[in-house]
Amino acid sequence: MKASQTFELLKSVEKKYNFSDGFKLLYCPWSNISSSNIAFISLNPGNAPENAELRMVSDERGNSYEIEMDITKSPINEQFMKLCDFLEKKPSDFLTGAAIPFRSNNWDSLSKEQKIAGVEVGISLWKEILGSNIKTIIVTGEEACKIVLKIKSAKLKLSIPSNWSNTKLKKYISEDGTEIFSIPHLSSYRLFLRDKSIKQLKILFRKSNYNPKIIKKFQ
Numbered sequence: 001m002k003a004s005q006t007f008e009l010l011k012s013v014e015k016k017y018n019f020s021d022g023f024k025l026l027y028c029p030w031s032n033i034s035s036s037n038i039a040f041i042s043l044n045p046g047n048a049p050e051n052a053e054l055r056m057v058s059d060e061r062g063n064s065y066e067i068e069m070d071i072t073k074s075p076i077n078e079q080f081m082k083l084c085d086f087l088e089k090k091p092s093d094f095l096t097g098a099a100i101p102f103r104s105n106n107w108d109s110l111s112k113e114q115k116i117a118g119v120e121v122g123i124s125l126w127k128e129i130l131g132s133n134i135k136t137i138i139v140t141g142e143e144a145c146k147i148v149l150k151i152k153s154a155k156l157k158l159s160i161p162s163n164w165s166n167t168k169l170k171k172y173i174s175e176d177g178t179e180i181f182s183i184p185h186l187s188s189y190r191l192f193l194r195d196k197s198i199k200q201l202k203i204l205f206r207k208s209n210y211n212p213k214i215i216k217k218f219q
Helices: 003-016 076-087 112-129 142-151 195-204 212-218
Strands: 038-042 094-098 136-140 154-161 168-174 179-183
Touching: 003 112, 038 076, 038 142, 094 112, 112 142, 136 142, 142 179, 154 195, 168 195, 179 195
Parallel strands: 038 094, 038 136, 136 179
Antiparallel strands: 154 168, 168 179
């Protein structure tokens, strides 16, 4: 899998299905595909920050969430940085990217045909990207989680309230032992600014004791 070939593929799909806002697959250097053991995957890129490159397969400057902190209007950047602190990881440790690489104002602004094409391309690319070196995947948003679960055959092991609306925090284990953590989309649910949600995140990521009743339910 080469970055140049991926770029040409995305340009072709962009033209065929009239994606008009550009694309971005990885929010980190291409080399993180082989060097990282933890991934963070969101659904698709939103509107690009001012003067940003609209079409790119990877961000060779480093982790986009960190680099664009001061120029973005999206709250996900701050939330990702708090996630890094929470997990005691550096932004550069993560393979970060979008399950569907085509930009849009939001998911609902894409046509049905665009959504289908985007999902197909995303599954095809991430099947190649998520190698055996990736032991942990954090997915933000239900739609992105559905895509990852189509790639990784996994069983639900834990489901607990996020303590924000009726959303859930979930943990899956894939057949190859990969841990998959599904959390609400951090653009809408700023979990790391809410003490009641941080308490639940500690349970999800084993920073606090599990509730035996919850574990038993999903074994």
